[in-house]
Amino acid sequence: MARRSTKTLVFCLCISASFFLIITFKVVGELGHFERQQLNLHLTEGLYRGHKETLRDTIPVMDTAGTGAPGGGSYPVIVWWSPLTGETGRLGDCGRNRCFFTINRTYYHHPSTKAFLFYGTDFNVESLPLPRRAHHHWALFHEESPKNNYKLFHKPVITLFNHTATFSHFSHLPLTTQYLESLDVLRSHAYFVPLSKKNLLRKSLAPVVYVQSDCDPPSDRDTFVRQLMTHIQVDSYGECLHNKDLPPHLKDFTAMDEQGFYRILAQYKFILAFENAVCDDYITEKLWRPLKLGVVPVYYGAPNIHRWLPSNGSAIVVRPKESPEKLAEYLKRLDENDQEYETYLEWKEKREISNQNLLAEMTGRKWGVQDITKDSHVDVFECMVCKRIWENINRLKEGLTPRTWQADANHLKCPPPTTFDFALGPTSWTSQRGIWRPSYEQSKKEAKALHILAQRNKNFSVEEFWKQVFSD
Numbered sequence: 001m002a003r004r005s006t007k008t009l010v011f012c013l014c015i016s017a018s019f020f021l022i023i024t025f026k027v028v029g030e031l032g033h034f035e036r037q038q039l040n041l042h043l044t045e046g047l048y049r050g051h052k053e054t055l056r057d058t059i060p061v062m063d064t065a066g067t068g069a070p071g072g073g074s075y076p077v078i079v080w081w082s083p084l085t086g087e088t089g090r091l092g093d094c095g096r097n098r099c100f101f102t103i104n105r106t107y108y109h110h111p112s113t114k115a116f117l118f119y120g121t122d123f124n125v126e127s128l129p130l131p132r133r134a135h136h137h138w139a140l141f142h143e144e145s146p147k148n149n150y151k152l153f154h155k156p157v158i159t160l161f162n163h164t165a166t167f168s169h170f171s172h173l174p175l176t177t178q179y180l181e182s183l184d185v186l187r188s189h190a191y192f193v194p195l196s197k198k199n200l201l202r203k204s205l206a207p208v209v210y211v212q213s214d215c216d217p218p219s220d221r222d223t224f225v226r227q228l229m230t231h232i233q234v235d236s237y238g239e240c241l242h243n244k245d246l247p248p249h250l251k252d253f254t255a256m257d258e259q260g261f262y263r264i265l266a267q268y269k270f271i272l273a274f275e276n277a278v279c280d281d282y283i284t285e286k287l288w289r290p291l292k293l294g295v296v297p298v299y300y301g302a303p304n305i306h307r308w309l310p311s312n313g314s315a316i317v318v319r320p321k322e323s324p325e326k327l328a329e330y331l332k333r334l335d336e337n338d339q340e341y342e343t344y345l346e347w348k349e350k351r352e353i354s355n356q357n358l359l360a361e362m363t364g365r366k367w368g369v370q371d372i373t374k375d376s377h378v379d380v381f382e383c384m385v386c387k388r389i390w391e392n393i394n395r396l397k398e399g400l401t402p403r404t405w406q407a408d409a410n411h412l413k414c415p416p417p418t419t420f421d422f423a424l425g426p427t428s429w430t431s432q433r434g435i436w437r438p439s440y441e442q443s444k445k446e447a448k449a450l451h452i453l454a455q456r457n458k459n460f461s462v463e464e465f466w467k468q469v470f471s472d
Helices: 002-050 052-058 105-109 183-187 195-201 221-228 253-257 259-265 285-293 324-336 338-342 346-350 356-364 377-397 436-456 462-469
Strands: 077-080 090-094 097-102 113-119 137-142 163-166 208-210 234-236 270-274 296-300
Touching: 077 105, 077 377, 090 377, 097 377, 105 113, 113 377, 137 377, 163 377, 183 285, 183 356, 195 338, 221 234, 221 270, 221 324, 253 259, 259 285, 270 285, 285 296, 296 324, 324 338, 436 462
Parallel strands: 077 097, 077 113, 113 137, 137 163, 208 234, 208 270, 270 296
Antiparallel strands: 090 097
């Protein structure tokens, strides 16, 4: 009885110590980022002092009421609070409107400054443009995985912003198709390998291929694939579950978009297209790549993926509650049945995209991907904010009430990360598999604390933030 109590006590102490370490590492990381940010700000201020007169000459002061017109030489200032563009000063044309864009934070004090732009991955609580004046707009650009900054994915934080450009189709500027160049690349047969040749290649290749080097992400995909590999042969070229080597000239991660790499993948029947996080509309090249190549994607990720597939029968969608063994049985059946397998490639062979939502999104999209004839999504995001600012400037001139914009909770939203409950073999001690759910739960407290402090509308220290986080 005493030995059992001792074991229980040791177990509890281990759990407590683990939690303490997670929090400690997070705090240290946040503090380190803060120090780097202060250094960057110091350098930016130095640049600003060196070009002060030039920049002042570029943008005549606009008063707080916003008087001035595009043709009159006075322009609103929009500050990238996250230095995404690296531009110390640029007068940008947005149709009939012009705004001055800069990463120089000293423009926080400029009377013409109307908006602050944030890049989600670099969004930090330690340095915010506070106090936030009534005419200050906050805009968020975040196209990346939730694991990069979980705080943003909770209502208390996302609703602090007036304008959004995120992967959610609910945002003001949806970036859901950010990894898809065009409809033509989906229809293209540039890499298409006929089934008869794929069948011959099966003598040396597995039916399924997996290429991932970001191991143990929030989606827990490696756990699923590890189990799947016990029931069907999978060639894994990436660092995660690696069992097959690429040619030497393709081993570098920068070769992932090279033709030689594409031609290797195109020889397979199935590609495991598992996202690193499971959120509606979070869709990356993992889905589009096999569709472009003419390989059937076995997809796990966005629950609403059917909203974006070229046709209903263009991918095998993994159900999280379905066992890897059952999926393996289905893939084996398709591998042995040409007629059934080809139903998944019928749209590709005919070059027919039947999904009206995808067609409408791609034809109506205002930005391009790897297309020098179109603006980038960052450019369009900047201009969206610029045009909205000018809309309110003109409304004030006409004696009208300015419009207001605010993000909704669904502009950036993901459910808590979950793990698969399959029996696991030994895993690496460096595995991050167990940290994502605690990190998500911790981020809810951080989001609440940040909202409270932002509503007070004055600067706060790192210590004040963490004190508020743990005040409950």
